[in-house]
Amino acid sequence: MDASQGPPKSVLARGLSLLNAFGPSDVDLTLTVLAARSGLPKPTAHRLLGELVSWGALERTQAGYRLGMRLFVLGQRVPRPRGLREAALPYLEDLYEASHQNIHLAVLDGIDTLFLEKVSGRRSMPIISRVGGRLPAYCTATGKLFLAFGSPERLRSVLRAGLARHTPHTITMPGLLERDLARTLERGYGINREESEIGVSAVAAPVFDHRRRVIAAISITGHANRLDLERLAPAVRTSALSLSRELSHATASGTLVLPAVEPAPVPGRTAP
Incomplete structure (x- = not known):
């Protein structure tokens, strides 16, 4: 309070x-x-x-x-996370089987990334994330997608709240964050290199609805010294695009109704 x-x-x-x-x-x-x-x-x-x-x-x-x-x-009756989780779970499980890393489904909640689902196993690195947990958007791979594909006001809200340092690798300078978001938008996926937790890195891709608006993000998270983020990026992007196609049909037909979200910027543009 x-x-x-x-x-x-x-x-x-x-x-x-x-x-x-x-x-x-x-x-x-x-x-x-x-x-x-x-x-x-x-x-x-x-x-x-x-x-x-x-x-x-x-x-x-x-x-x-x-x-x-x-x-x-x-909580299990809330339609938005339930619909997203049920649709996403097969893709998350496939990513886990392919990587044996921590796999997340996240949405934006205020200025934080909120984890709706997590798939991991004995071979996955223990990390702090959990279902229902949240982390600041600016220092997570999933959160950077919501900022990069979002409006200038969304980023201003994050900057007004302050860029607290969670690890020595956290980006705390607004100009550096803006450049990182511009690269995120250009390449189409987000990267977190030990910015929210020491020894932990991640790569994430956006999930779109039928109007090409970012409604969620999928990430692969694991040991910073063992994860080849660029090599894993195509896999997480493929899963996110496949889920986007499925959700596009559901959102277009009205079988999955989501709160209003911002339109995605035109590909190739720089972040706000």
Whole structure:
């Protein structure tokens, strides 16, 4: 919660603020932590937590509270990620069988890349990404595609938020990022060389709808010293184009409805 805005006023907003208090790595949180993160008085937080437990959004544990199964069930009903995941999964599995690396399906969420699906195995390098997790768009191969193929305002939003350094290889200078995005748009795929996690690199390709708008991205991610990104680029691009053809039919016919997205720039143009 943004402390500058003060605590939420409506009952619904207060309940949602308690759910939103859980971060990506949190499992169990105490009443004290939940009240502090949501900005609610402890008695109010305690009462609302009880109602959320009764509904199934939360579960009580010995350590406090954790997110409940009811939220997982509801999340599976969200049409956009479900439709994309179901359509993409065969292509992700094929890429995994061909590379034995971590394979991701991602979409843009605000100024972050959000991972909708991940396929990996015993031979894949352990990495920090997970389904439902997010990373800044500017330091990920998938995120760079959304910025390169997006509007100037999208990039300005990222720059206004700041380019925090996640590793020594993170691009933190706006001019350097703009040049990197221009190369991304020109070649048609994104590259991340240890920019979000040390020792981890990735290559990603865009997924288009029937109007040639970027609606998702597929990536191959693995050990920086073992991954030949340029050699893997054609494989990930082929998978992304095949998925694009399938989704084009679905979006054109209306069987898969997606939120409005920006049109892709004309190929060969520089990034904004």
